[in-house]
């Protein structure tokens with residue numbers, strides 16, 4: 480049994496909007512092991528992003544708890560880092576200066592931080608690009624910088640919110656393979672939100688399927704496929720079985736979410 484890195488108990492979140500409460504998440508009891516790769520899938524609006532924001536303490540739960548290594552998470556800290564879609568870089572800073580932002584904010588020794596950043600830039604495949612600016616990089620390269628930045632910040636948990644959504648299909652596949660390599664080499668714990676089921680299956684040890692709002696855990700699927708994984712794995716029958724199974728699990732949820740959205744749009748149109 481692997482040690483628990485992150486745990487949630489009875490985790491719930493409601494937002495106030497126009498005087499009404501919107502319940503985004505309800506009663507999540509989850510244990511994430513140290514070094515585990517876990518993906519979260521579910522219909523649009525089921526609370527995936529809210530879940531990640533609760534995990535790193537950006538927002539406070541309405542009910543329940545989040546613990547990291549057994550201690551309550553109450554505010555963002557250096558040991559949990561977000562990796563967003565590609566536009567998270569400062570355009571006026573070169574790659575190296577974008578990568579060292581974490582230690583800079585923590586007022587760490589900057590010579591050491593630059594050395595750490597260089598080694599992580601090397602790890603993500605960007606050796607020689609330290610002095611380049613974001614506008615000189617492709618979408619995939621920007622995402623590599625985002626990953627190097629999270630690693631340089633010293634995080635041992637990475638929260639990735641649809642990080643590859645803005646990339647073209649081929650670059651996205653390459654980045655999936657790269658991420659499995661980086662994860663293997665660093666041993667980080669990763670929570671990864673995606674709409675693409677094959678991406679979740681390819682990357683993960685476990686896929687969590689959320690219900691429509693309020694998001695609850697509908698099903699968790701352990702992905703028992705061998706590692707290290709190559710992209711050719713996507714053509715294996717067992718891979719397709721996992722994708723089919725997860726799609727069936729969320730299909731009902733997606734249909735329900737579309738119905739709710741349509742109802743809400745019609746209600747606004749009738750006002």
Ligand SMILES: Nc1ncnc2c1ncn2[C@@H]1O[C@H](COP(=O)(O)OP(=O)(O)OP(=O)(O)O)[C@@H](O)[C@H]1O
Nearest residue numbers: 494495496501503522523524525526527528529530
């Ligand atoms: N700050 C907020 N104020 C009010 N409502 C919010 C707020 N943040 C999220 N919500 C609502 O909570 C629900 C869950 O949102 P969230 O962004 O977590 O979903 P998601 O699963 O990440 O969606 P998507 O897949 O479309 O990115 C949605 O109905 C959303 O409108």
